[in-house]
Amino acid sequence: MQRNIFEDAISRLDTAFADANVEAEVLEQLKHPEQILEVAVPVRMDNGALRVFTGFRVRHDDSLGPTKGGIRFHPNVTREEVMALALWMTLKCALVGIPYGGAKGGIKVNPKDLSKLELERLSRSYIQRVADAIGPQTDIPAPDVYTNAMIMGWMMDEYSSIVRRRTPGVITGKPIPLGGSLGRDDATGRGAYYCIKELEKKYNWQPSNIKVAVQGFGNAGQHVAGLLHQDGYKIVAISDSQGGIFHESGFDVPSIVKMKNETRRVQAVYCDGSVCEAVDSEVISNEQLLELPVDILIPAALEDQINASNAERIKAPYIVEVANGPIVSNADSILHKKNTFIIPDILANAGGVIVSYFEWVQNNIGLYWTESEVHQKLKQIITAAFHKVLDIADERKLDMRAAANVHALNNLQTAIKARGTQEYFNMG
Ligand code: GLU
Helix, strand or coil, X not given: CCCCHHHHHHHHHHHHHHXXXXXXXXXXXXXXXXXXXXXXEEEECCCCCEEEEEEEEEEEECCCCCEEEEEEEECCCCHHHHHHHHHHHHHHHHHHCCCCEEEEEEEECCHHHCCXXXXXXXXXXXXXXXXXXXXXXXXXXXXXXXXXXXXHHHHHHHHHHHHCCCCHHHCCCCCHHHCCCCCCCCHHHHHHHHHHHHHHHHHCCCHHHCEEEEECCCHHHHHHHHHHHHCCCEEXXXXXXXXXXXXXXXXXXXXXXXXXXXXXXXXXXXXXCCEEEECCCEEECHHHHHCCCXXXXXXXXCCCCECCCCHHHCCCCEEECCCCCCECHHHHHHHHHCCCEEECHHHHCCHHHHHHHHHHHHHHHCCCCCHHHHHHHHHHHHHHHHHHHHHHHHHHCCCHHHHHHHHHHHHHHHHHHCCCCHHHHHCC
């Protein structure tokens, strides 16, 4: 039988545990999410019919602070997936040193099938069902796959009416006028970009010689591609859930972002103002994109894209995991043998939750920062985490994923130990 995604995530943690030198009960605690909520989410559809969707909210571990993590709307959402994503949030926050535990939420739905009004009712209905589990000091949701700032705004509104008090700190990734933070929108892509800039320095890269393929063109994929393109990197392949495009000499990323946002499709175009023309390109599939002979591969879509069946064919020497969990554990040893350098998800995509943390802090103190302050603080935190992981990897001869997990486990251990573990209680 195929292992489920949560078990797969735990098996990686078992491997890290062997390297981490932390007490067994740290691992024991992390294997069991604190709270798993499954809710029925009723929605009155535009045609008058009632539909009931299934929603989840998993609070994984709050040793380091209130739990934090996005809400995704996707037809393939499952309980195990949300559990794995919540565990990764715990590790992510611990790794970059922000005072949060991990959580995640999801609704099993294809949001593309819903009207805007149905989407609003769905978002509000979900909050009515999970309101007792969330709160600015307990659990703070945010956007994830197929959710956005407007949805966060509706959710904040709904929560505020339930508790009869305006509560911007209950959710992050909100629209700016509703208490959002400047710089939250591109934060996930920007965090990955700052990590890549450190690699650029380390290896003395000339951006115009570096070919990049980006799988997934949602919020994170668009921004990381845009920032790299601005610096002269060649973005030679881009895809979305429908398929992809490839051109050896690279695309004009802002034109493709513009078309994607107007037509919901990735198309090979060059736009001068509002006039867009088709440019040369080859149509490729998502699977083909992953196997292109590029320098940097950026999976920025969903989990389980690279596994034992295609890992051997991956040619990129650098992979930056902007999606959560794009590489399954059975691909690890194959990529390791090929010497692929991987910036793991809990580091590469931590920019989102880091700026969510800034948003929450700003909501709590009622004082708002400029965009450049946000960029600078984000750069500082993620660059420091990147170097910490690199140092651990070098010192202990680990790959970057193992090193990131080791560092996260060590940070979690400090908080778990501070409350006493077996060692403390046995001392009598
Ligand atoms: N959904 C994002 C993630 O996976 C952001 C979470 C947040 O901002 O809380 O990291």
